[in-house]
Amino acid sequence: MNYKDTLLMPKTEFEMRGNLPKKEPAYVQRWQDSAMYEKVVKQNEGKDTFVFHDGPPYANGNMHIGHMMNKVIKDVICRYKNMEGFYTPFIPGWDTHGLPIENAIQKLGVNRKAMTTAEFREKCREYALEQVHKQMEQCIRVGTFADYKHPYLTLMPEFEANQIDVFAKMAMEGLIYKGLKPVYWSPSSESALAEAEVEYHDVKSPTIFVKFAVKDGKGILDNDTSFVIWTTTPWTIPANLAICLNADYTYALVQSEKGKLIVLDELVDSLWEKFGLEEKEVLQRFKGSELEMVTCQHPLYDRESLVILGDHVTAEAGTGCVHTAPGFGMDDFVVGQKYGLDIYCNVDAHGKMMEDCGEWLAGQYVDDANKTVTMKLDELGVLLKLEFITHSYPHDWRTKKPIIFRATDQWFCSIDKIREKLLSEIDKVNWLNEWGHVRIYNMIRDRGDWCISRQRSWGVPIPIIYCEDGTPIMEKEVFEHISHLFREYGSNVWFEKDENFLLPEGYTNEHSPNGIFRKEKDIMDVWFDSGSSHTGVMKERGYPYPVDLYFEGSDQYRGWFNSSLIIGTAAHGCAPYKTVLSHGFVLDGKGNKMSKSLGNTVDPIKMVNQYGADILRLWATSIAYQSDVRISDEIMKQVAENYRKMRNTMRFVLGNLSDFKSCDVVETSKLEGVDQYMLVELNQLVKGYKEALNQYDFSEANQLILNCFTNTLSAFYMDFTKDILYIEKADGLRRRQVQTVLYHYAKTMMKLLSPVLVFTAEELHDHFHCDENKAESVFLEPKPELLNIDNAESIKAYYDRFLMVRKDVMKALEDLRNEKVIKSNMEAKLTICFKDEYEDMAQLVNDLKQLFIVAKVELTDDLTDLVEFDTAYMKAEKFNGIQCPRCWNYYDEDEMEGELCHRCHDVMNG
Secondary structure: OOHHHHHOOOOOOOOOOOOHHHHHHHHHHHHHHHHHHHHHOOOOOOEEEOEEOOOEEEOOOOOOOOHHHHHHHHHHHHHHHHHHHOOOOOOOOOEOHHHHHHHHHHHHOHHHHHOOHHHHHHHHHHHHHHHHHHHHHHHHHHOHHHOOOOOEEOOHHHHHHHHHHHHHHHHHHOOOEEEHHHHHHHEEOEEEEEHEEEEEEEEEEEEEEEEEEEOOOOOOOOOOOOEEEEEHHHHHHHHHEEEEEEEEEEEEEEEEOOOOEEEHHHHHHHHHHHHOOOEEEEEEEEHHHHHOOEEEOOOOOEEEEEEEEEEOOOOOOOOOEEEEOOOOOOHHHHHHOOOOOOOOOEEEOOEEEEEHHHHOOOOEEEHHHHHHHHHHHHHHOEEEEEEEEEEEEEEEEOOOOEOEEEEEEOOOEOOOOHHHHHHHHHHEEOOOOOOHHHHHHHHHHHHOOOEEEEEEOOEEEEEOEEOOOOEOOOOOOHHHHHHHHHHHHOOOOOHHHHHHOOOOOOEEEOOOOOOOEEEEOOOEEEHHHHHHHHHHHHHHHOOOOEEEEEEHHHHHHHHHHHHHHHHEEEEOOOOOEEEEEEEEEEOOOOOOOOOOOOOOOOOHHHHHHHHHHHHHHHHHOOOOOOEEEOOOHHHHHHHHHHHHHHHHHHHHHOOOOOOHHHHHHOOOOOOHHHHHHHHHHHHHHHHHHHHHHHOOHHHHHHHHHHHHHHHHHHHHHHHHHHHHHHHHOOOOHHHHHHHHHHHHHHHHHHHOOOOOHHHHHHHHOOOOOOOOOOOOOOHHOOOOOOOOOOOOHHHHHHHHHHHHHHHHHHHHHHHHHHOOOOOHHHEEEEEEEOHHHHHHHHOOOHHHHHHHHHOOEEEEEOOOOOOEEEOEEEEEOOOOOEEEEOOOEEEOHHHHHOOOHHHHHHHHHO
C-alpha cells in the first residue's frame, strides 16, 4: 500500500513562484474596474481623519526610482492608516508649469516665435497633460491607491484661482512688493530664480587683485596711493561703484615697488609674498572708519569709486578692501543703499555685457568678459595678481549652468515681516527627521526676501495691472475679479484678453486719467504654485488645515516644505502641516549619485517588469529611507529572496488550511500550551508592527514579519507540526488546534502584508477559503485584532525559556549529524537532565519528542555520560528503533501495531 496517499498533504493553488510581472497587471485592472480605492476610503467615512497631502512631482518624463520610492512609501502610509480605521483620502498631484516644459516642447519642434503667448501656453498645457497621464499610469502600475480620477494639477483653473486668492491676501497685507535688487539670475533660463532653484557645484574661477588709485584722499591719503581689491568675478569690475572696508579693522599703508598700497594690516606679509613684492615698508596705519568717503578713480572708466564701510567685510580672504558693485550682489546692494549708490547693472538677460561697458567689452558673455577685463587691467598696469581657484558656485538646478547675481525689477514676498512668526510655527511642527527642524529653522532665519517673479510664459501670471504712471493696482476687488476669471477660464485668459476685460467692469483709477492700463508679463515662481497647494487642493476640497503629514525628499526643506510654510503661514496664520517626514536620495549600488552620463540610472518600470512591483515595494520599505539609500541588481536579488521566504511560508499555511473553515476554529483556552504561545507571539507581532508603522519605521515592521516567518513559524512551529497536519485524522482535535493557529496567522499576516505587498496580499486573500463570508478584497477586511489569551505573559515566559532549551538540543543534535551518526534528527534519542531553573520543562515530557522532532526523549537525574549545556545536561545518540512507513517516525517495538505505529494504525482504522 502507498501510505503517501493516506497523508493529508498541503493543497493550494497559491503558487510557489510569484510570477509577479505577469500577475500584477490583472490585479491593477481588477482594482480599477471595481473602484477599489473608493471602496477602501468610503468604509471609514465619518471616522477620525488622517489627511496626507501629496507633494507634486514635476510633469516631465518618466517617473524615476526616487519618485517611485516616494510614491510607494506614501501609499504604504495611507493603506496602513486606512487599515487602522482612519478616513484617509489621498489626492495625487502634479506640478505642471515651468521652464522644463517650455524647453521640452520646443525640442519637439514647436516654434514659439511663430505663435502668440496664449497659443504657446496651450501647447505647454497639452504636453503637461500627456506627461501627467504617463506618470499616473506608472504610479498605478506599482500598486498605489489614490484618487486618480480626481488628481490635482497646478494648471487647473480652480487651483490657479486659489493661487490668485492667496497672492491677493498676501499683497493686501503688505507682504508682496516690487523692487530693484540683485537676484539669482540664470542666463541659460533668462529668468530670475529663487533660492530653492539654485544648487552648488565646484568651478574653477579666475581671482584678481587690482589697484584702485586714490582720487580724493580727504587730507588723509595722498593721490599716489592705491587701495587693493580682490574679486573672483572680474566681469563685475566694470560695475564697481565703491570699495568697502570694515570700520573696526586696521589697514596698513605700505610702500612697495608697485607704489603705496593699502590692504588689511594682518594680511600684509601673506599678500606681499603672493604678489612677489620685495619692498615692504609700513608707512602708516588707519582704522577703516578713518578712510570713509575717500574716493578712488575707477581703473577702466572715467568715474569715481567711493570708499565706504560695511560689517560684511572679513579678514578670511582677499585684502580686506571689498570690490563693491551694488547691481551684482546682495551685500553690495544693502551697503550701497546705505550710501545712496546707484543699483547699476550693465549685464543683460542673456548674461552679456551691455553697450555702456564700452566697445571693447560689449556683447561678451560674462565668462568671456572675465578674460577680457583681466587683460585690460593688466594692460593698464593695475593688475597685481591673477590666479585660479576652485570654489563652490551657484548653478541653475534645471539647466545645470552657472548663474549670476543681477539687479532687476522683480516681485518679492517679504520674509522679514513674518520671519518671527515663521520661526515660531517651525517650533510647533513635529519634525520626524530630527535634523529637519534645525535645517529649515536656519534657512528661514537666514533667507532674504523671496523673489517670486519669473520671466517666462508657462505659469500662473502675476495678477498685477499697472496704471499709466506705472503704479501697480493692488485692490481687493480687482484681485477677486481676476480670481473669478481664472476659475472660469483658466489663467490663459490673462494672455487672451485685454486689460479692460481683466479689470472689473467700469473700473477707473486716478493714476490712469486716460483709462490706459498695462498688465504684468511675468509669471509666478512655480514654488508659489506648489507652495499654495494646501489652499488650492486641501482647503478647496474641504479637508482640514493644517493637514497631518507632509512627506518628501530631503531637498524639500529648501523647496516645498519651505514655500508651503511661508505661504500657509502668511495666508492662514499657521504652518500647513502638523508633521513633516523626509527621505534621502537613491544612489547606485556603490553609493554613487545616479546620472545618465554615468549610465547608472535605474528605471523603476524595468525593475517592476523584471522582479514585480511587490519586490520594488518591499525594497522601498526595507531600507533606511530617511538617509540616502542604494539600489542595484544584487540588492534587489536579496530583497527577492526575502520575499520568497515570506511567500513560501504563507503557501504552507494556506496549503494546510484547505479543509478548514472558520467554524472549525478551536477556542484559545482549549489549545495546547505551545499553540497558545504561538498566538501570544502573533499578538506581539501585531503590537510591534503597529508601533513601528506609527513611527513610520517600515523596515522594522518588515523585519518583524520576516523574523516571524523565518524563525517563529518556519523554523519552529511549522517544522514540528507537519507531523500533526499530515499524519493525524483530518478532523482530529490536535490537527484542528494546529490549523486554528495557522488560520489566525493567515488572516493576520495577509493584513499585515497588505500595505506593502499589495498584490501578494490580494492573491493570498483570493486563495484563502476558510471564511465563507470573506470581503471582496483583503483591503476591505477588518484590521487585525489582538486575540484574547489568558495568562499570556506566563505562557510567553515559559515557552521563551523552552526555546532556550530547544536551542541547546539543536546544538547536541547538530554534533551528532556532523559526526555522521545520524542523517536526520528523527533518528536520535535524547537523554536530558534539566538544570534547576529549567526543571519545570519536565511537564512537557509527553510532547518533547514531537517538539524536538526526535525518536525518543528520556528524562533522568543521572548525569553520567551527559554533556553540560546552558539549560540542561544532555546526551544525544542514535535510536535503534523501528520506522513507521507512514509517518516516518521511529518507535520501540511495543509501540508498533503490525507495520504501523499505534497512531497511524488508529488513524487508518478510524
